[in-house]
Amino acid sequence: MTTPTTTTAPSRWERLRDSYLWYSFKRDRTAQLCFAVFICLVIAAFSAPLLAPTNPYDLAQIDIMSSELPPFWVEGADERFGLGTDAQGRDLLSIILYGTRVSLLIGFGAVILQALLGVTFGLMAGYLGGRVDAFLMRLADIQLSFSTLMVAIVVGAVVKATMGSAFYSQYAVLMLVLIIGLAEWPQYARTVRASVLAEKNKEYVDAARVMGLRSKRIMFRHVLPNTMSPIFVISTVQIANAIISEAALSFLGLGMPETHPSLGSLIKAGFDYIQSGSWWITLIPGAVLIVLVLSINLLGDWLRDVMNPRLYKG
Amino acid sequence: MSDQVETMQRTTPAQTTPTQNEESSESLLQIRGLKKRFSLSGDFLDQLRFKGGKLVRHQEHVHAINGVNLDIKRGEALCVVGESGCGKSTVARTVMGLLTPTEGTIHYDGQRIDNLSGRQLLPYRKRMQMIFQNPYASLNPRMTIQQTLEEPLRLHHPDWSREKILDKVQDVMGSVGIDPDWGKRFGHEFSGGQRQRIAIARALAVDPEFIVADEPISALDVSIQAQVLNLLMEAQQERNLTYLFITHDLAVVEHFGTRVAVMYLGTVCEVATTATLFAKPRHPYTQALLSAIPRLKDDRPQHIRLTGEVPTPVNLPSGCVFHGRCPYANARCHQEIPALQTQDDGTRVACHAVEEGRL
Secondary structure (H helix, E strand, O other): OOOOOOOOOOOHHHHHHHOHHHHHHHHOHHHHHHHHHHHHHHHHHHOHHHHOOOOOOOHHHOOHHHOOOOOOOOOOOOOOOOOOEOOOOOEHHHHHHHHHHHHHHHHHHHHHHHHHHHHHHHHHHHHHOHHHHHHHHHHHHHHHHOOHHHHHHHHHHHHHHHHOHHHHHHOHHHHHHHHHHHHOHHHHHHHHHHHHHHHOOOHHHHHHHHHOOOHHHHHHHHHHHHHHHHHHHHHHHHHHHHHHHHHHHHHOOOOOOOOOOOHHHHHHHHHOOOOOOOOHHHHHHHHHHHHHHHHHHHHHHHHHHHHOHHHHOO | OOOOHHHOOOOOOOOOOOOOHHHHOOEEEEEEEEEEEEEOOOOHHHHEEEEOOEEEEOOOEEEEEEEEEEEEEOOOEEEEEOOOOOOHHHHHHHHOOOOOOOEEEEEEOOEEOOOOOHHHHHHHHHHEEEEOOOOOOOOOOOOEHHHHHHHHHHHHOOOOOHHHHHHHHHHHHHHOOOOHHHHHOEHHHOOHHHHHHHHHHHHHOOOOOEEEEEOOOOOOOHHHHHHHHHHHHHHHHHHOOEEEEEOOOHHHHHHHOOEEEEEEOOEEEEEEEHHHHHHOOOOHHHHHHHHOOOOOOOOOOOOOOOOOOOOOOOOOOOOOOOHHHOOOOOHHHHHOOOOOEEOOOOOEEOOHHHHHOOO
16 A cells, blocks of 8 residues: 555444444433343343253253242242242243243344345335335235234144144244244335335435446445344334244243243243232243333333434434 | 327427437437436326226326437536426436436447446446535445445456555545545545545546536535536546536536536527537527526626426427427427527527527
């Protein structure tokens, strides 16, 4: 090079620290609290094998005699089980940690699948327009006219009937990711399409076309980075939705099997005992689910306010 | 009114074939009989209407350009002027292949380019580049200046080494007066004038010979306009560029243009060298346009006041598009579309009154 550049590019961390995102985060107590709760839950869930006092997947550690023991603040509690035990004698704390991990895995997995499908289809529909647009958007309309739960129930029932219950339990996580991912891609596709339609008429896209770039490169390199804000925002909402969908499916008996429960299947398992006084089996996982989903949703609300450029860019 | 508005066929002037062969040999770009319509009627289902108990297809079009013939000679700056909505930008965008013409041909250096595919057009993309109106929208907000300038080089010179590309970027940034150290910054960190310089650098990076500039200074502060204009003129001298310069600012035309084409409602009404046009405008519309330039010492208070409005480009008037507002219009102007006629000083005017010597 003839003249050496003197200014160095700001690192990613420096850019983040200077950004409006960080500025707003520092001033928003709700966002900080939600972020802390969410991160704690994620860390606790993914280090479950280290944190949990027992391994609920290990049948040897389960004693049916210690079933339905109440949590520590209720009379008759066993000091070995801080949050009590469920109907099979599994330690509730351990199984909630493992269950949260399953719920988060399914939530994130389904959202990644939704995002991949939805962003690709949305970009194509918005940028290419015409018949591609008409076809993909009608496909999305058809998809949206079935509710997620209905699709999941039908697919789940068909797979269970054809491949057998054992097969379904073995690949339950994968199945749920696929079902929830495939059922909700139109949310992404529509959001992305709308912002692509706004972006593609800007002159920088024309400049890229005049340069001679191919459509694929213009779509992914020029248009997509400028539609990231809405993608981030709906991602948070969609993660919460996916976790709720999974819980609902598990509650209906189409989700995770009893042996590898998610939060939803724990709630369902405990529901049968709520009348007999063992309320903790269903209420404690329920509370964890509510806290998890609420913190993600509140984070999403905050992110939507921050990333809406009309609010601060003018 | 008939159902199919577009059936109101306008006879194309007999000018569509290159008549001035001595001129076309030296011209870099030839536009012949160019027409562009935009549909207003939506898709097929939206076009269906019930009328008198029958299902008919109803289509409406905006006739943005209606038979434009232009030649751009190598090394000149052809300015296209006209009021808003007269089709200046559509001509520019059609020439660059951003729009496909409805009718007509575009030849670049003797080769027809309006029907080429994206891949076939790639060698021409390197030779012709475009500068856009709004520098706030023409730079990708998520790319640094360095990335913006490297991209065309990487595309058109895949065999170049990284050092060579960096050198070229530094070089071109220097030539438009942008500090090469600023490459790591993003577009929004610059002022409008600096951004337009960057956009010019992007166009110049691939060493083009022909540049279409679509109102490149109209979005800029007046104090910056002269700087950018001078930059474009310097680039023209150093690199022997040819410009198609779209503008509505007649002062810029006087300063910048070699020749001027005046457009009205999608047609070219007069093409002349800048000096001739300003000294002796022929077409009634050009005369009105030039009389509207505000002068510091207003000793010519007789502005030509045109009556009425510009007709809608959806329903074009018959005959000469200007006849409704022209003080010299007669019966022939209502029926027959005037073709561009070369005058003895080389000016080309599309006006029956000029042709008949009534004016």
